[in-house]
Amino acid sequence: MSIIKKMKVSAIKKVSAVIVLLMPLFVMVGCGSQPVHKSYAIPERSHSQQCYITQKESYIWLEQEDEWFALPLKARQQFEQEQIDWSEENVLIVSLGQKPSAGFDIELSQWLLEQDYWQVTRITSEPESGSMQAMMMSSPCVLVKIPKTIKSFSLINPEGRILGRWPY
Structure with a gap:
């Protein structure tokens, strides 16, 4: 060669x-140059039949612990077991207000979880007409923790009407 x-x-x-x-x-x-898409799971929700938020139906968005302490003491006590990390999580409380009997309920369903945007549908149920219900004042609500990484969160009704959008 x-x-x-x-x-x-x-x-x-x-x-x-x-x-x-x-x-x-x-x-x-x-x-390494591909964008990272975080995968989200539907967050756990905490329900209470006695939320002690008595004004009519309301949507309360909390971003800081001092806002939490502005809620009535009895309302906070319903969710004492919740471990809220205020540096990582916002809180949404959806309340039906004061109701004259048991049997009213609220559910968050049909979650749409995208990278910066979440949407959920609020579904309420009432006792059937003529059904037997405990005659007691109730104030049903649900609390859900939303990661602060979510830039926009919308609550809609089953017909698609926006009930609330956060941050404002």
Whole structure:
């Protein structure tokens, strides 16, 4: 084999070795440049039949602990077990207000969870006409924790009408 041919083969082997060694680096750089999409699960909700928020139907968005302490003491006590990390979470409380009997309920369903935007449907139920219900004042509500990474959150009714949008 001639010297020139040997040099060409040697150069090809070196280039091949460099390519093989650099390939994982190219793959890592390529994968690392893709945007990260966080996967979200439907958040757990806490329900109470005695929320002690007595004004009519209301939607309360809390971003800081001092806003939490502005709620009536009895309302906060219903959710004492909730471990709220105010640096990481906002809180939404959806209340039906004061009702004359048991049997009223509120549910959050049909969650749409996108990277920066969440939407949920508020569904309420009332006791059937003529059904037997405990005659007691109730104030049903639901509390849900929303990550602060969510830039926009909407609450809608089953017909699609926006009931609230946060932050404002």
